[in-house]
Amino acid sequence: MNDPTQSGFDLQDFLPYLLNQAAETASRGFQDIYRSRYGMTRTQWRVMANLGKFGAMTARDICITSHIEKTKVSRAVAGLEHEGLLARSPSSQDRRAEVLSLTDKGLAVFADLGREAISYDRALRARLGQQVAGNLNLILRAVISETNGSVGDYGE
Template identity: 45%
Template sequence: MEILDLENFLPYRLYRLADAVSREFAGIYKDSHGLTRPEWRTLSGLGQHGTMTATALGEQSAMHKTKVSRAVAELERRRWLTRTPDENDRRVEHLTLTKAGLAAYGEMVPLAKAFERGLLEELSNGDRSAIKTALATLEACLGVSHPERKG
């Protein structure tokens, strides 16, 4: 009978690594501010782009719209963002970080970058660039970069 070596199976390894990295990284937003991952991504998207709609947020950060909806609701409750109704389309709301939201964002960005740097430092120069192109290739192949995501 043909067997599968799980520990060397790419989907499994990818998932396990991503999961470990993500848990590790969660310390930065969870322990310090009690954010969930969707909340962190929402904060991050708005910090980066200034103003976005919920739909745009979902696309940019690969989140299902229910996740976005709940994350936005929570950040609003904290008064880290505000909603502004769109002039032309009354279904749409434009989301923007408040001063408090920006402050939290500004505080976490350097920590996030340091975390990433810590990871990349472990890799040789060659592996560092190779992993980036490999990721890009697989992302393109899976249609992950700019699609209608479900996550």
């Protein structure tokens, strides 16, 4: 590895770069599943995963728990609703907010993708080794909470 500019900088050791590459390769395979099978976006999948886990919640709640920007959530919700996977009902406490929940169809899709996700994750961890995978899990959380010094709106 020569370095004509003597800069001493190597992209291949730059943590943000490595993280992005790793995230991309790790995500690709699962993305293919929810995209080809249900034509879903990553954000849609994430929104669905939240509703699947927590039941009913507002868009705002999703933003907070998942650090997804609100415009992304808004559009993902619109898409999921259009596909009949999600339903909105007005909030009784706040007429601006809407309570979101998965429809039966949405629950079925989530059940399917949840299963796939679990086995995908399991396979990935197996390839890395349980020890290493657990380690990675912890470190990533550290990375996420570091630097994440709470910015405008709510996160992100």
